[in-house]
Amino acid sequence: MSKRIIYECSVKIDDLDFSVLLDDNYCGHSIPSSIHDHPAFEAHFVQTGQYTLQIDRGKLQLSGGTGCVIKPSIYHSVFPEEQDTVKYCFKFYSFSQSTLLSQIMKSEKWKDGIFIYDQISDEMRMMQQILYEFEHRAIGYQMSIDNLFSQLLLTVIRKIIDIRHPKGTPIQDPDNEVLVNVIDEYLYRNYMKNISLSDVAQHLKVSERQVNRLMLNLYGSSFKQKIIQIRLIAAKNMLLQDKHATQAQISEAVGYNDPYYFAKVFKETTGMTPDEFRKASNCSQTTLLLIKQDSNTSI
Amino acid sequence: MSKRIIYECSVKIDDLDFSVLLDDNYCGHSIPSSIHDHPAFEAHFVQTGQYTLQIDRGKLQLSGGTGCVIKPSIYHSVFPEEQDTVKYCFKFYSFSQSTLLSQIMKSEKWKDGIFIYDQISDEMRMMQQILYEFEHRAIGYQMSIDNLFSQLLLTVIRKIIDIRHPKGTPIQDPDNEVLVNVIDEYLYRNYMKNISLSDVAQHLKVSERQVNRLMLNLYGSSFKQKIIQIRLIAAKNMLLQDKHATQAQISEAVGYNDPYYFAKVFKETTGMTPDEFRKASNCSQTTLLLIKQDSNTSI
Numbered sequence: 001m002s003k004r005i006i007y008e009c010s011v012k013i014d015d016l017d018f019s020v021l022l023d024d025n026y027c028g029h030s031i032p033s034s035i036h037d038h039p040a041f042e043a044h045f046v047q048t049g050q051y052t053l054q055i056d057r058g059k060l061q062l063s064g065g066t067g068c069v070i071k072p073s074i075y076h077s078v079f080p081e082e083q084d085t086v087k088y089c090f091k092f093y094s095f096s097q098s099t100l101l102s103q104i105m106k107s108e109k110w111k112d113g114i115f116i117y118d119q120i121s122d123e124m125r126m127m128q129q130i131l132y133e134f135e136h137r138a139i140g141y142q143m144s145i146d147n148l149f150s151q152l153l154l155t156v157i158r159k160i161i162d163i164r165h166p167k168g169t170p171i172q173d174p175d176n177e178v179l180v181n182v183i184d185e186y187l188y189r190n191y192m193k194n195i196s197l198s199d200v201a202q203h204l205k206v207s208e209r210q211v212n213r214l215m216l217n218l219y220g221s222s223f224k225q226k227i228i229q230i231r232l233i234a235a236k237n238m239l240l241q242d243k244h245a246t247q248a249q250i251s252e253a254v255g256y257n258d259p260y261y262f263a264k265v266f267k268e269t270t271g272m273t274p275d276e277f278r279k280a281s282n283c284s285q286t287t288l289l290l291i292k293q294d295s296n297t298s299i
Numbered sequence: 300m301s302k303r304i305i306y307e308c309s310v311k312i313d314d315l316d317f318s319v320l321l322d323d324n325y326c327g328h329s330i331p332s333s334i335h336d337h338p339a340f341e342a343h344f345v346q347t348g349q350y351t352l353q354i355d356r357g358k359l360q361l362s363g364g365t366g367c368v369i370k371p372s373i374y375h376s377v378f379p380e381e382q383d384t385v386k387y388c389f390k391f392y393s394f395s396q397s398t399l400l401s402q403i404m405k406s407e408k409w410k411d412g413i414f415i416y417d418q419i420s421d422e423m424r425m426m427q428q429i430l431y432e433f434e435h436r437a438i439g440y441q442m443s444i445d446n447l448f449s450q451l452l453l454t455v456i457r458k459i460i461d462i463r464h465p466k467g468t469p470i471q472d473p474d475n476e477v478l479v480n481v482i483d484e485y486l487y488r489n490y491m492k493n494i495s496l497s498d499v500a501q502h503l504k505v506s507e508r509q510v511n512r513l514m515l516n517l518y519g520s521s522f523k524q525k526i527i528q529i530r531l532i533a534a535k536n537m538l539l540q541d542k543h544a545t546q547a548q549i550s551e552a553v554g555y556n557d558p559y560y561f562a563k564v565f566k567e568t569t570g571m572t573p574d575e576f577r578k579a580s581n582c583s584q585t586t587l588l589l590i591k592q593d594s595n596t597s598i
Binding site for chain 1: 305306307311312313318320322323335336337338339390392394399436437438439442443446447449450453456457460479487529532533535536539540541542579580
């Protein structure tokens with residue numbers, strides 16, 4: 001018998017916020033349903049057996065190993081055909097405007113408001129893992145369920161819109177992928193030097209304004225933000241790794257001439273100075289050693 | 300050749316906040332490293348070949364299919380033994396106090412500060428998927444990487460502490476699992492009735508105070524919060540599913556005698572009245588239809 005599960009979680013993909021709703025029809029035998037529509041997407045993954053999806057224009061046969069997404073407001077009903085039909089099913093919806101959502105709605109993969117596909121082994125694995133998490137309630141199970149739904153919806157959405165692009169990139173332009181690689185390569189090779197926007201512009205042979213516009217499109221952040229991000233990760237890495245490196249050495253190693261300016265940027269971004277970061281990390285060690293002494297954790 | 304990747308993300312598991320740091324040693328051939336220690340955990344997953352981990356007390360051989368976590372501040376160094384040794388490696392750290400962290404540190408699975416295990420197929424799959432996401436930058440790739448690291452760390456941590464318990468539960472008590480099931484069963488079967496704390500107490504044959512303490516431990520929320528949560532999910536489900544149900548009908552169906560009180564609770568929790576929720580859902584349909592008309596999405 002299927003277990004009664006009632007759950008809600010949020011999934012954020014780019015500019016799109018989905019709510020996922022599970023009712024007690026989530027997993028198990030398929031139950032016949034009368035014809036209905038609703039303003040949520042509905043996803044079905046058939047594990048074994050088969051059932052018929054009745055929609056406006058006719059009937060669709062879904063058998064084991066088939067995935068199916070029904071668009072919002074499509075009238076549908078379900079008839080299981082075999083006793084042992086087992087499926088996973090859930091609804092997801094978004095009420096806010098989103099570019100990604102409009103892309104999903106416009107996809108050519110929908111036929112009469114239904115998207116049917118096979119090769120759902122990843123999806124099945126995740127659906128089963130979600131059920132396992134519900135039943136076992138091991139440590140961190142709620143985070144795990146939320147993560148699994150995020151991954152699951154992302155997998156499905158990528159099949160519906162079938163495009164790859166970093167956030168904000170013009171979708172039609174395949175050159176952007178090459179561009180990201182060129183800029184990445186340049187930044188990661190040179191962040192330790194005193195590079196500026198104009199160096200990147202020269203490297204790419206375009207104007208500085210174009211570089212900044214490009215980077216905003218490709219990464220969602222400006223040259224300045226991106227280079228700070230890369231440098232600070234490198235700095236944290238050094239602070240964790242090398243106990244003896246001075247602030248001046250680290251500052252120089254990650255591309256800042258002025259250690260005070262480096263410390264200022266570090267503090268603004270992480271809330272700690274480099275020294276505080278290092279002390280916190282040593283401190284947490286001491287705490288851990290102390291915690292290690294007392295043996296019982298009761299509530 | 301390994302690709303240079305520099306990345307940082309946060310992972311929250313129960314009361315534990317981890318930062319995950321990737322440097323350009325994330326994936327690929329194992330590079331010899333001189334002996335060092337740092338206040339972060341370090342995880343290694345060997346795909347092929349083998350290498351030797353030198354620690355204080357001696358040498359450890361790691362071969363393909365082996366996972367290894369090194370505790371913070373354990374001196375270690377790495378020697379690859381074969382040309383084709385390929386591994387994944389990353390660091391993670393937390394500077395804040397946490398019950399979960401102290402449980403991890405106290406685990407008996409550590410031997411000389413190292414935890415070695417096999418059966419890492421889940422971990423390998425996730426590490427490879429992370430690399431794939433980095434290289435392909437398909438839509439939603441950043442969310443996907445963050446999710447994958449969350450799942451990966453959760454998988455590893457569960458192997459280190461090997462306990463299952465809902466948030467806040469006394470770990471040593473296996474009866475809690477049974478209790479969660481008993482309370483769940485009761486709540487999900489009866490939320491549509493006008494049940495109170497005292498009903499649950501009678502059902503469990505304990506005092507009301509004990510029920511509330513239990514529920515805070517088991518769910519991290521009081522009876523009142525938990526029953527509202529279950530009822531509102533059921534209500535949203537009905538609002539999405541059944542266009543013609545009135546607010547009074549839904550209110551009654553999910554266990555509220557007073558539709559105005561139901562609307563008040565709904566508004567407090569979701570920021571919309573039930574009617575607004577339904578209108579938003581219909582509205583979003585209209586919006587989607589309108590969006591569908593214009594064909595080009597450029598930035």
